[in-house]
Amino acid sequence: MATGDPARGLWLGWIGLVASLAGGGTALAVAWHGGSFVAAGAAAHLLAGVWVWLGLLRESARRARAERERLEAERLAALAREGRRSLFEEEAPSAGGAAAGGWAAVEAPALAVLLAASELGAAGALLSLGEAAAAREASLAGAAALCGGAFALLVLGRYAFALAEGPAPLAAAGGRRATSGAFALLVAGLALAARHSFGLTAGEGLGYAFVASEALLGVEALVLLLLEAYRPRRPGEVARPPYDSRLLGILAAPSSIAQSIAQAVDYQFGFAFSQTWLYGFLQRWVLPLAGFAAASLWLLTSLVVVGPGERAILRRFGRPVRTVGPGLHLALPWPLVRVQPLATGRLFTLVTGKHEGHAAGDGARVLSWTDAGHVDEGEEGASLVLLARQRAADEDPGVAPVNLLAVAASVHYRIRDPEAYATGVRDPGALLEALAERELSFLLSGADLDVLLRERGERARALRDALQQASDRFGLGVDVVGASLTDLHPPAEVGDAFEEVTVALEERHARILEAEVFSADLLPRTRSEAARKRSRAASEARRRQVLAEADARRFAALRAAHDAAPEVWRSARYLDRLVEAAARRRLIVLGRSAEVRTDLDLQEKLSAEEVGLGQRAFVPRSRDEVEASKEDE
Incomplete structure (x- = not known):
């Protein structure tokens, strides 16, 4: 393959795609088996970058095809100069233009949208995962594999940058992705090694840096896609696809940050900012200005500000020199003098027997001492x-x-x-x-x-x-x-048994109270009922006594009437009985009309009893008969 062969970009795309998949898969396996949050972040970054390598493959294939078409056009031109013609001469020139138009109009924006969705989705997945699995033991072999993958990606990135200066100018997008992937794998490998060798778990917190970076890269891809539609075009410039991150360019080449920013401004706004006097001034004076700012910040550390309610101890090389109160003080700059502020006006609180964190976290929840969960393990x-x-009376004396x-x-x-x-x-x-x-x-x-x-x-x-x-x-x-x-x-371990005893005592107390309530209700009702019955019995006894005395006096009066006129008394009694018997039956009196005489007696008649000649005068009755006759009346 010749040095100027554009097919090198095609090979770079395939190698980068395989390397990204391999590195992302390795990091994902390490994250799964070792419970590493930072390894999961590195895997998300590498796997999301697959879309960039796919775009590089498509662009390299298009450029290789365009190069073949150019060579074919030159061959056809040579044939034409010799007076010969090709059978497909009229169809050849149109293929490259159609491919370029389709790429610019559809494929690059589609890949930018897919890249943004992958980046944002990876950030959301990492944020939901968090450091939940970081308690598992880290693998030193996994850390070595990640560091080896970082070295391979770094070499690939350097090669891509070198290739971008030749036949494949868009290879720089792959170089930036390879370099950032190498940095991600290196950070994950070092964090795993520190966890395995020294037990340091603080490196797992870098997973949140991957969350922020993935979200930022996803938003950047969407913004670049939007700006790409409105930016002015300059003739002869090489278009940068919207999935080519400008932020990763700064990470890949930190020594030329100003140049990277100037190139991004040149490309986005359509004018040569890198050729203006402002860029030259910044490029010439940025390092002195940065040094002056750093020196000023270092000298500012000599000003010690102690807040209200505090006192500060000034330590020179670790040894206390003096103690200062609230206000502004002057001392040697850091690290010659270190300041240790102490809140002397603050009231501190410590809790013995349990962790202090429960006081803030359990404020809205009711805690029971029988629940062992609110006491820290160990x-x-x-x-x-x-x-x-x-000692109880029935307790074992040996206990x-x-x-x-x-x-x-x-x-x-x-x-x-x-x-x-x-x-x-x-x-x-x-x-x-x-x-x-x-x-x-x-x-x-x-x-x-x-x-x-x-x-x-x-x-x-x-x-x-x-x-x-x-x-x-x-x-x-x-x-x-x-x-x-x-x-x-x-102790919380005896909570169940203690609760059983407590519940039994409470039930006993509740039953005693129920009995007292029942007694307080029953005794007054019983006393009232007894008093009512005594009063009724006394009234009944008095009534019967009065009736008996009245019967005795009546009997004496009847006896005197009988003794005075026995025949009259008997006749009256007989007639009374006859009247009583006839009153309860239907009587029919028959007689001759000549002998019937009607006698109407309109005078008021007195009963035999009113004159002492009634029923009681003849036959004295018992007390039960008297009561029965009263009930009938």
Whole structure:
């Protein structure tokens, strides 16, 4: 193949396509097996760049075809000069123009749209993935494979840039993609190696840089597609397809950033910006200006600004020199003097027995102490305290009478001496937390649970005083403002059994209350019913007594009437009986008309009983008969 052969661009397209697929597949496999977020980002970048290599293949094929047509045209011209003609002479010149028009009008915009969709889709997929799988062990072999792929892509990129200066000017788009892919694989390989060798997982956060870069490249492809439709054209210029990223050009050639920007402006706006005096001035003075800006920024580090409520310790080569208060101060620039600000006016809080992150994250959720999920794994034993208790009567004498209690306390403190706080120990906050754990165990170990629950406030004040004395002995330079016992309960592991006992006690108490309510309702009703029955019985007894006395007096009156006129009394009684019997039956009186006499007695008649000659005068009745006759009436 000759040096000026345009088919080199076609070979470059195939090699770049295979290399991108191979590198992206390798990075995807490493991300899948090793749980690497940054490797997934590198795979997304390489696989999205496949559309650029496809565009380069199509453009190289078109240019190779155009070159063949040019050679054919020259051959035909030579034949014409010799007086000979070709059979297909009239059809040959039109093929290249039609192919070029189809490429510019359809294929390049379509590839730009597909590239933008791939870039934006990859950014969305990476953002949803996050660092969920970053806890798996990294593979050193995978890191080596990624670094090897980065080297291969870098060589391919250099070759593409060299080829872009010759027969394939659009090979620079592939070179930019190859160089950026090499950089992505190198970053992913180094992150995996650091994770495997040193346990550093901070490199996985670079996956979010891939998210931002993929989204930015997708937006750039859409913007370039829009600008391509309206930019002015200059005669003789080589068109750059909209999928050729200008941002990746800056990454591929960082030493000529100004030239890359000038070329982009020349191409987009249709005038030679790189030939103006402004470009020459910037190219000549940009480095001195940048150096002056960097020196100015470095000298600005000598100005120390301490905010309100803070004090700052000035360290010269790590050794404290002086302590300054709020305001503006002058010192040697960084790194000769380092500033360590301390918020002396702020109130700090530490929580013993559990992680402090729960205080902010669980504010909107109700936490139960029986739920072991709100205690960090590995820290359950940090707040367990043995408490003495009274031995039960039926308890085994060989078992120690203690209670196991989970305790957490909140300690509020303020920095009193900044220099002592910063230079006394390496981590004063961790030491203060350990002292709080120790003093909490000492303070609560000799107390009974019931007493402790009643004296929570007194125990918290005692914890504050003991912790202040301990911190003074270690020279921490803090003032313990207050302490509070936030958690005070049995361990979460016995939560189910404790809840069963608690529920049983609550049910017992509820039943006692129900019985008291029932008793409070039943006793008054029972007393009222008893009083009503006693009153009714007394009334009934009085009524019967009165009736018996009346019967006795009536009987005496009838007896006296009988003794006075026995025959009259009997006749009257007989007639009364006859009247009663005749009243309940139909009587028919028959007689002769001559002997019938009607006697109308219109005078008021008195009953036999009104004169003491009624039914009771003849036959005294029992008390039951009297009651039955009253009910009939």
